[in-house]
Amino acid sequence: MSDENRSGTRGARGASRRQFLSACGLGVGALTGLTGAAEAFEFDLEEFFQKHFRELSDDEVAEVLERLERKYSKQYGKEVTIDATGPIDGVVYGYGLDISRCIGCRRCVYGCVDENNQSRDPQIHWIRVLEFERESAIRGIDLEEGNPYYNHEAVPAEDKFYVPIACQHCEDSPCTNVCPTGATWSEPDGIVVIDYDWCIGCRYCMAACPYGARHFNWGEPNVPADELNPDMHLLGNRPRPRGVVEKCSFCIQRVRDGRYPACLEACPVGARKFGNLLDPNGEMRFLLENKRTFVLKAELHTRPKFFYFYGRG
Amino acid sequence: MPVDREEGEGTPRPPSYQMATWALLGGVLVLVLVLVSARGRHGPDTTRDYPSRSLPAEPVPVLLPPPEMDPGYWPCSDCHEGEKTNFEVRKFEEEHDVMEFKHGTLWCLDCHDAEQRDTLHLANSDRIPFSESWRLCTQCHALKLAEWRAGVHGKRTGYWWGPKEYRNCVECHDPHGPRFKPLEPFPPPWPPRGPGSTLVEAAHE
Numbered sequence: 356m357s358d359e360n361r362s363g364t365r366g367a368r369g370a371s372r373r374q375f376l377s378a379c380g381l382g383v384g385a386l387t388g389l390t391g392a393a394e395a396f397e398f399d400l401e402e403f404f405q406k407h408f409r410e411l412s413d414d415e416v417a418e419v420l421e422r423l424e425r426k427y428s429k430q431y432g433k434e435v436t437i438d439a440t441g442p443i444d445g446v447v448y449g450y451g452l453d454i455s456r457c458i459g460c461r462r463c464v465y466g467c468v469d470e471n472n473q474s475r476d477p478q479i480h481w482i483r484v485l486e487f488e489r490e491s492a493i494r495g496i497d498l499e500e501g502n503p504y505y506n507h508e509a510v511p512a513e514d515k516f517y518v519p520i521a522c523q524h525c526e527d528s529p530c531t532n533v534c535p536t537g538a539t540w541s542e543p544d545g546i547v548v549i550d551y552d553w554c555i556g557c558r559y560c561m562a563a564c565p566y567g568a569r570h571f572n573w574g575e576p577n578v579p580a581d582e583l584n585p586d587m588h589l590l591g592n593r594p595r596p597r598g599v600v601e602k603c604s605f606c607i608q609r610v611r612d613g614r615y616p617a618c619l620e621a622c623p624v625g626a627r628k629f630g631n632l633l634d635p636n637g638e639m640r641f642l643l644e645n646k647r648t649f650v651l652k653a654e655l656h657t658r659p660k661f662f663y664f665y666g667r668g
Numbered sequence: 669m670p671v672d673r674e675e676g677e678g679t680p681r682p683p684s685y686q687m688a689t690w691a692l693l694g695g696v697l698v699l700v701l702v703l704v705s706a707r708g709r710h711g712p713d714t715t716r717d718y719p720s721r722s723l724p725a726e727p728v729p730v731l732l733p734p735p736e737m738d739p740g741y742w743p744c745s746d747c748h749e750g751e752k753t754n755f756e757v758r759k760f761e762e763e764h765d766v767m768e769f770k771h772g773t774l775w776c777l778d779c780h781d782a783e784q785r786d787t788l789h790l791a792n793s794d795r796i797p798f799s800e801s802w803r804l805c806t807q808c809h810a811l812k813l814a815e816w817r818a819g820v821h822g823k824r825t826g827y828w829w830g831p832k833e834y835r836n837c838v839e840c841h842d843p844h845g846p847r848f849k850p851l852e853p854f855p856p857p858w859p860p861r862g863p864g865s866t867l868v869e870a871a872h873e
Contacts, residue, residue, distance in 0.1 A: 409716040441718030451820075461854035478858045503857055509850035543718070613829040624848055625823030625840065636726070638819035646820065666821065 399426075407537065408439075408550040408590065420589060427587075427594060431580040439589040440611045442544035448605050449545075449639040450616075451628035451648075452519060453666035458624055459484050459510040459517030466621025467521075470606060471592040472584055474576035481570065481603040482521045482618060489514045498566075498651065521618075522547060522568040522603035523651060523659030530560035530569060539600075545632075545660050546605050548590040556598040565652050566659075569602045605629075632660065729819075729832040734799050735839055745785040753782045770845035779804055779843070805837045 401422060405411075411419065420437050427435040464482045473479040485501025501518060511517065524547050531539050531547060538553035539560055561569045575597045587593040588608035595601050606616035610629070619627040630639040639662075642648065646664040737743075747763070757775050760767075781787045787795040788804050796803055806813035815821035819832065823840065826833040837843070 411716075413719075441716070441721060443721045443723055445723065458848065458851060459853060460851045461856075464857075465854050480857050483857065504859060505853075506856045507853060510853045511850065610828065613827045615825060615828050620825045622823065623840075623851065625821070628820060628824075630819070630828050638824075641815075641818040642820050645815075645818075666815075 402552060405552050407553055409540070416589075423589070423593065430594075431578075431583050431585075433580060433583065433585055435583075435585045435587060437587040437589055437593055438608070440608075442542055442546075443611065445631075445633055447545040447632045448524070448610060448660065449630060449632040449643075450524075450605065450661045451639060451642045452661070452663050453626040453628070454516060454518055454663050455665045455667040456624045456626040457484075457517045457519060459486060459505070459512075459515070460623060462621045462623055463519060463618035463627065466617045467603070469582065470584055470609070470617035471604070472578045472587075472594055473601075474572065474574075474578060474595075475582075476577050477572075477574045479570045479572070479576070479601065481568075481601070482519050483567070484517055484519045486512070486515050486517055489516055492516065496651075518651075518663070519618075520566055520568065520651070521661075522605075523566050523657065523661040524603075524605060526658035526660065527656060529563040529565065529655075529657060533559045533563040535559060542590075544611075546607055546610075547602075548604055548607065549600060549602065550590065551593070551595050551599045551601070554599040556600065558600060560600055565655055565657065569600050571600050572597050626666070723829055727827065727830050727832060729834055730826070732833050732835050732839070734801065734836040737798065743786050744780070748785045753777075755782075768842075768845040770847065771843065799836075801843070802837050805843070 399422075401418075405419060406415065408416075416439050420439060423437050424435050427437070461484055464480050464484060467473070467481050468475075468479075471481065473481060483503045485498065485503055486505040487496060487501055491497070491500055496518065498518075498520075505512070505515075524541075524545055526541075526545070528541060528547050531541055534540075535557060536553055536555055538555070539547065539549045541547050556571070558569075558571055561571060572595055576595050578594060583594075584592060586608060588604070588611070591604040591607035606614075606618075609616060615629055616627075619629050628638050628642060630637040632639050634640065642664055643662065646666065648662045648664040650659045650662060741764075755777065779788050781789045781795055784795060787797060788801060789795050790804060791807050802813075802816075806816075812821050816834070816837075819834065822834055822837075824832055824834050840848075
């Protein structure tokens with residue numbers, strides 16, 4: 356650095372109060388300019404300054420919901436309602452799937468896509484149905500051997516069995532542990548949710564998830580307006596922006612109103628079960644007490660709340 | 669050799685240049701603060717303070733009405749009334765020949781009543797209407813009855829806490845051949861897009 360430069364610094368240090376104030380003025384001016392630019396580029400400042408979902412007051416949540424309803428209603432040309440309904444006291448959700456009955460028809464996959472506004476192109480499926488050789492089950496299920504791309508004329512194919520996989524809503528979830536921004540967490544009712552406004556798209560959670568249940572929006576998500584499900588939850592099926600991770604939310608917009616998830620209703624063989632794990636008379640407890648039940652990758656101690664069972668025998 | 673710090677005092681830069689430097693620094697500082705406050709922070713450790721919601725009283729499950737009877741066959745009495753009953757176990761060649769019979773060794777009259785044709789009968793010969801056919805099925809499939817009542821066997825729709833809709837056995841199972849028929853699967857997912865993917869090649873053509 357030359358002496359001339361140093362003298363410049365010295366000069367600045369000796370700058371007058373007036374100069375400093377005018378510089379501050381310029382800074383504010385720059386910020387005002389930013390606002391203008393933001394409007395010009397349809398950049399939402401409110402969205403940018405929005406706090407983490409868990410730090411929002413009730414009034415702020417109401418503001419966010421109203422803003423998003425306005426935005427999506429305009430974008431899709433139909434009335435959209437978004438809520439942020441909270442958990443119910445004394446409820447922890449659990450899911451049961453009867454792999455002795457699943458026939459691999461993928462009705463659940465598309466029931467989920469329709470309910471949860473997943474992108475059609477690029478394609479995102481929250482549920483993947485893996486096909487396994489019956490013989491391989493003798494050695495135990497190795498998820499690596501599962502084939503999600505099977506395409507038979509009719510299912511179930513001979514000597515095959517099927518294991519649909521979506522988010523397992525783990526009690527000790529590796530995905531939420533690694534998230535650097537706290538954009539994903541476990542709700543009091545056990546649902547692992549994502550704040551799409553807080554996700555920075557680093558995809559650490561996808562690397563951490565042992566079940567491949569998380570999906571990234573590489574492109575701008577695309578849902579045709581006439582197929583959009585207008586009944587939305589802020590942490591669930593509302594349209595996602597590009598560059599965020601998404602996954603199964605147990606149909607948070609349905610189950611917190613007491614309804615069954617969409618995949619369960621789509622299943623033609625009744626292989627899917629859902630209920631409150633804390634209800635001693637509920638179907639989930641009957642299932643856990645009376646059926647042979649297992650969880651995927653139990654050795655990882657993620658403690659999933661998604662249970663697979665053998666309904667026959 | 670120590671630098672003479674007083675040297676520059678006599679030759680200050682033009683004020684406009686200094687102001688621009690300050691403005692730039694100020695702008696950058698504001699931008700950094702905005703970015704840091706908006707993104708560079710770990711999320712809160714507490715759960716959100718949701719308002720308390722409690723479950724209403726336990727709902728009563730709702731048994732949906734049984735499916736419509738096939739008007740091609742129903743009511744049975746249209747054809748069978750006044751006809752002499754043939755009790756012989758045989759293969760049908762004229763009527764009911766397109767139906768599939770795959771339900772163990774059961775014969776029609778094990779379930780269908782020979783005297784009152786539009787009813788079924790239990791093993792103890794009690795007559796029951798077709799709408800209560802589940803009572804007939806569960807004579808043999810008693811374990812399934814318990815699971816069906818608990819909601820672990822059979823499809824349910826509606827509400828996990830609310831009017832739970834459940835269905836008669838014959839809604840899903842054909843009583844004459846109860847095993848599910850194979851279905852055409854919905855389309856498989858797209859293979860991953862990436863180098864070497866056929867989809868990428870197709871998109872570039």
